[in-house]
Amino acid sequence: MKRILICMGSSCFARENRENLLLIEEYLKSHDLTDSVHIEGSLCIGECSKGPNLVINGTMYHGVDPDKINDILAKELLVI
Numbered sequence: 694m695k696r697i698l699i700c701m702g703s704s705c706f707a708r709e710n711r712e713n714l715l716l717i718e719e720y721l722k723s724h725d726l727t728d729s730v731h732i733e734g735s736l737c738i739g740e741c742s743k744g745p746n747l748v749i750n751g752t753m754y755h756g757v758d759p760d761k762i763n764d765i766l767a768k769e770l771l772v773i
């Protein structure tokens with residue numbers, strides 16, 4: 694199962710991860726991936742200055758804004 698760790702620490706949450714989380718949930722639903730991808734929130738992962746941050750399958754992404762999220766998800770989740 695693929696895994697998305699989204700930082701819900703106060704800095705990332707206040708920047709864009711609150712919106713990113715909603716977009717991720719929508720993306721998984723629309724691509725029928727809700728059963729094959731696990732989403733988990735985390736406390737601050739110590740990279741606030743580069744946030745908002747998330748980790749997908751062990752790769753950390755920085756500065757994830759809502760304009761970039763779909764491309765990142767496609768790259769990580771749609772690759773066979």
Ligand code: FES
Pocket residue numbers: 700701702703704705706736737738739740741742744746
């Ligand atoms: S709040 Fe996300 S890295 Fe600190």
